[in-house]
Amino acid sequence: MTITIDTHAFIAAAPKGLRAESADLTPAEFYERYCGHNGPIKLSDWSPVGREATATYTATLEMAGHLRTVVSAGSPVAALTSALYDEGYPLEILQFHQRRTDAGTATFVQCECNGRRGWGAAIAGDGPESTVRAMIAGINKLGN
Numbered sequence: 338m339t340i341t342i343d344t345h346a347f348i349a350a351a352p353k354g355l356r357a358e359s360a361d362l363t364p365a366e367f368y369e370r371y372c373g374h375n376g377p378i379k380l381s382d383w384s385p386v387g388r389e390a391t392a393t394y395t396a397t398l399e400m401a402g403h404l405r406t407v408v409s410a411g412s413p414v415a416a417l418t419s420a421l422y423d424e425g426y427p428l429e430i431l432q433f434h435q436r437r438t439d440a441g442t443a444t445f446v447q448c449e450c451n452g453r454r455g456w457g458a459a460i461a462g463d464g465p466e467s468t469v470r471a472m473i474a475g476i477n478k479l480g481n
């Protein structure tokens with residue numbers, strides 16, 4: 338699914354520390370730096386089943402040339418973090434911020450992996466998908 342967003346509104350939803358860190362970036366540079374999906378992990382498929390509060394989520398990830406399916410009942414954060422750890426990406430979420438915007442749910446995560454820290458950001462139609470996309474953007478930023 339593609340969402341058209343007002344990039345300035347998306348950046349305005351970011352936590353104070355990330356806004357300060359990215360103050361000199363254009364909206365396009367912000368998107369490239371924090372939302373970019375270039376890296377070792379790709380989200381191949383995302384399937385929610387049920388309503389958000391009681392849903393089961395299935396994410397298919399492409400990592401190092403193979404596919405891995407992650408299934409989660411409730412929040413997908415623990416399932417994705419565990420799958421990434423199993424694949425050699427010991428990801429820790431240091432900060433997590435999520436806000437509803439007119440365009441969808443914006444998620445901002447500060448991640449740490451192997452001593453490196455960085456932010457990942459995403460916007461999607463629901464909180465769990467936005468969270469998964471932000472986590473993947475964050476790990477890909479640290480993996481590059």
